[in-house]
Amino acid sequence: MMWRLNIILIIFLSIGFNLVGEDVSLKFIQKLTVKNNNGTFEISFSVNKFTDIAVFIENEKGNIIRHLVAGVLGKNAPAPLKSDSLKQMIVWDGKADYGKPAGSGPFKVRVALKTGVSYDKVLIRDEQELNHIKGLAVGPDGTVYVLDAPGGAVWKGEQIIAFDRNGKYKKSVMPFASGMKMVRQAKLGASCWV
Numbered sequence: 214m215m216w217r218l219n220i221i222l223i224i225f226l227s228i229g230f231n232l233v234g235e236d237v238s239l240k241f242i243q244k245l246t247v248k249n250n251n252g253t254f255e256i257s258f259s260v261n262k263f264t265d266i267a268v269f270i271e272n273e274k275g276n277i278i279r280h281l282v283a284g285v286l287g288k289n290a291p292a293p294l295k296s297d298s299l300k301q302m303i304v305w306d307g308k309a310d311y312g313k314p315a316g317s318g319p320f321k322v323r324v325a326l327k328t329g330v331s332y333d334k335v336l337i338r339d340e341q342e343l344n345h346i347k348g349l350a351v352g353p354d355g356t357v358y359v360l361d362a363p364g365g366a367v368w369k370g371e372q373i374i375a376f377d378r379n380g381k382y383k384k385s386v387m388p389f390a391s392g393m394k395m396v397r398q399a400k401l402g403a404s405c406w407v
Contacts, residue, residue, distance in 0.1 A: 239264055239327055243300065247322055252307050256281075256322055259300040263287040264327050266294070268303055271321040278309040278320075347371070356383060 243259035256268065263286045270279035281303055284291035293303050305322075309315045348360035355378035362371050373386040 238262070245322065245324055254305040254307065255302055256305060256324075257300075257302045258324060260286070260326060261299065263299070266301075267325040269323045269325075270305060270309075270315070271323055272316065273319050273321075275321075277323075278315055279305065280310060281305060343374070358386065 238261070240261050241258055242261050243257070245256070245258040248255040248257070260266075265283075265285050267283040268281040269277045270281065272278050282291065282294055284294060286294060286299065286301070288297055290296045290298075294301055307315055343359055343361045343363075345362040345364065346359060347362050350358045350360075352358065357376045357378065357380075359374050359376065360371060361374065363369070370388065372388060375383040375386055377383055
């Protein structure tokens with residue numbers, strides 16, 4: 214299989230492009246290089262000080278297809294980062310996330326530095342207190358789905374509630390609306406007799 218790899222280097226100074234408190238002294242001291250080693254790719258670079266880092270592979274449309282590593286350089290750097298080193302070499306096996314085939318490319322390597330997060334706002338505050346959250350998911354349109362397991366003396370069960378990206382309530386997905394016919398519920402995967 215022929216692989217084409219385009220290299221792009223992007224430095225993010227903080228999430229959301231908030232440049233307040235920007236550290237202008239943070240820089241690469243060895244340029245990003247990619248070496249094809251019989252279908253695996255050695256991604257090498259070096260920075261001038263310890264910082265947060267994330268390395269991704271993007272397809273030609275700019276979509277991230279592989280999350281290689283995210284963490285903080287230094288003594289406790291997560292694998293595959295090298296501990297206590299400003300010089301890093303990460304190997305990409307040519308696959309997308311979850312071991313899926315990445316396709317034929319072209320691909321881009323993106324390295325983000327100083328990606329630390331900062332508090333923005335409380336996204337969801339529900340007067341019914343979603344305090345037994347079991348799962349979260351985000352839809353392609355930014356809708357946040359919350360799987361909650363509320364319980365009390367009278368009623369226990371699970372619910373799925375949808376919020377917009379600003380935390381505003383959109384709808385309850387489950388339990389189903391009281392007027393929904395059982396045939397429709399069954400089509401949605403509910404266990405019921407029809």
